[in-house]
Amino acid sequence: MYRYDQFDHEFVNARVAQFRDQVDRRVSGALSEDNFKPLRLQNGVYLQLHAYMLRVAIPYGTLNGAQMRMLAHIARKYDRDYGHFTTRQNIQYNWPKLEDIPDILADLASVEMHAIQTSGNCIRNVTADHFAAASADEVADPRPYAEILRQWSTVHPEFLFLPRKFKIAVIGAPTDRAAMQFHDIGLEVKRGDNGGLGFAVYVGGGLGRTPMIAKKMRDFLPEEDLLSYCEAVLRVYNLYGRRDNKYKARIKILVHETGLEELKKDIEAEFDRIKDSVLKLPDEDVRAIEAYFAAPDFVELPATSAPLEARKASDRSFARWVNQNVHAHKRSGYGIVTVAVKGTGEAPGDASSDQMDVLADLGERYSFDELRISHIQNVILPHVRLDDLPSVYDALRDAKLASANAGLITDMIACPGLDYCALATARSIPVAQDISERFASLERQNEIGELKLKISGCINACGHHHVGHIGILGVEKRGEELYQVTLGGSGDEQAAIGQIIGRGFAANEITDAVETIVNTYLGKRLSDDETFVETYRRVGPQPFKDALYPSVPEAA
C-alpha cells in the first residue's frame, strides 16, 4: 500500500500546523464561526446537533494495522470509545472537542492519515473497490489511480470553492462494488484496443434529492490523460456549475440542464487545450505509485484447505459464516473476508475501540497487514489463507464481529440520522436496529438471500436509499417521522434508481412493511435462486403495492 515519503510527511505536518493556528484563532475569538466554517469543513470538522464531528479519510478504503489501531486510540482517548465507518470509506467521530482536533490530526499524521477535504465544497476522499487487488475479475488495481487523484486533488488551489461537493470513485473490474456510477466522476479501469491501460469515464452521477446515474463521457481515456481530463471536468464545473441553489449545484444538474453532448463538447475542448501540458502523467511516475501496491508475498496453495473443511463439517455457524462472508480470492488457497460491522441491534458501521484493535491485529497477523473499509460500512480482510479462517472466525466471534450476514437483509447501510445529524429529518438507526432484530434469524435471512436494504434519515441520501433493493427514506411530516419506501434500486454495474412504491409508513409500521415486501417476494420468486431484485425486475411494483396497500382500489 502507499507509504508517505518525506514530501507527504512535510505536507500533512504543515497542514496540521495550519489548522492548529485556525483553531487557536477560533477559540480565542479572532475568527468568527462564519469565517471558521469553510476552513474547518475542509479539514473534516462538522458542527452536528450535539457536538463537533470529525470525519477522517481512509483513502480508497485501504489501511494497515497500525492505522486501524490509531483509529481505535483516537476513539478511546478523544471520543466515546467508538467510531462510525461511512459509505465513503471514511470514519466519523461524533464527540470530539474542538480544542483536541489539532492533536487528533497530529496523531493521524503520525500514521500517514488525515482528514483533509472530507467535507466542504471541494473534491472529497477518492473511493475505490474494497476488493481491489484481491478479486479475480479485475483488469488492474484501481488504487494507484485513486492515490494519484488523491494527491492532485489535495488542496488544489483552483478547486477548493466549487459550487458543491465533488466525489470521485475508481473501480478496476467490470463488477461495480463502489457505486461508481453514482459519483460526480466515476472511472472504470480497462484496456484499450492497443492493450494499454486507461479508463471509461462517467460524469454526473449522484444521489441526494435528485438521484441520477452518471453519463458515459469517454469510452476510453488513456492512462496518461487521467489528471488532464479530470482537471478539464473540474474547470468546466467550477465555471459553469450553478451557484444560485445548493440543491441544484452538483455537476449532475449541470449535465442534465446543459445536455450531455454540449457539456461533453466543453469538457473535451478544455481537455484538448491542456492534455499536452504538465499534467500528462509520465509512465515512470505511474509505475512508481503502482509499485507501492505490489501484491503481497502470496504462497502457492491448494484450492481447498483441510482445516477449513474439517471445521465446516463440525460447526454449522462457522460454515454459514464462510459461505456468506468469505469471497473467492484471485489466488488459490486464499479468501476475502467481509467483517460485517452489523451486529444484531447495533448501529450499522459503528465499531468500538476494542473491536478496531482486534481488527488491526487480525489484519496484521492474517492479511499481510492490510484492511479495507467498504462503502457498505463493513471491514474487509482482503488476503486471508483459507487455513486461517477458523482462527480468524474465532477471534471475530469473541469480538462480536462474526455476523454471518454479508449481502443479506441485515447487512444494511444506514446514515447516522436524527440521532446525530443536523440535516436529518428522521431517525435512521432505530429503524435499522428494529429491522435487524426482526430479521435476526440467520435461517430466515439465508432463505431470503441477497437483499440490499439502505436507510437515509433525510433527502440528502447519505444512506444510499435510492440504490437499495429496498430503500427507506425518513422524512418529517406534520411533526411525525414518516418512512417512504423505494424498490428496485441498484448501485452495481446494473445501476438503477429505486421507484417510490406509495405513501409512507410511520416509525412503528415500517418494519412490518419491510416484512410484507419480503414475504411478497418469497411468494413470487420462481426459485430459491431468483434474488429479490431479479424478481422485482421481472414482476414490477404491482404485487408489492397490492400487498402493502390492500384497501387501495386498483387503478382502472
Added chain:
Amino acid sequence: MATLFRGHVAEEDTFIPLEGEQPLPSGEDILVSLSVFEENLDMLRSRNSGRLGVLLEAGEELESLSQHLDLIDLIGLDFPSFADGRSFSKARLLKERYGFAGEVRATGDIRIDQVGHMRRCGFDTMLITHAPTVKSLTEIKDPALFVHYQPALQRPGAAGERATGPRAWTRRTA
C-alpha cells in the same frame, strides 16, 4: 477601507472606479465594469493617456474580453463571497490560455486563508477589505503551505514554484 496588496506589500491603488454615465477622465487610471467597457469601446480605444482596468463579476465570462486584451492593463476578478470560487479558474485562464500580461487583481470577499491559493492561480494583486486579513498580511502571518500536490499556474518564466518534488505533479514554493 480597502488595502491593495502585491504579495505582502501594501501599495497605492491608482485605479479610479467609474460608474455608469460619468465622463472618462483623461490621464487617470480608470476601472470600469464589463458593460461600461463594451458600451464605450471606441472611446476607450482612442484614449491615449492613463491606464485601463476592467472589473469582471464572478458570473461574467472571460470570453467577452478575450478580443480586447491588448487594450487592457488590469483585469479585476471578483469574489462576491468567500465561497464563490469561479474567479480562481478565470485567473488561470487569463494568464495561461489568453497570455494576458497585465495585472490580474482579486477583489471582494477575500480572507487570509485564500491568499495562497490566489497566488498559485495567478493573481498579482488583491484588494482587501477584511480587516483581520489586512492585519495578517501586513504582519506576514500567512498560513499558506509551501509544498503542493499539483502544478498550478503554468506561466513561462514564472518564478517561485519549482518541480523539485518526488513526482511530476508535485511542486515546492521556493
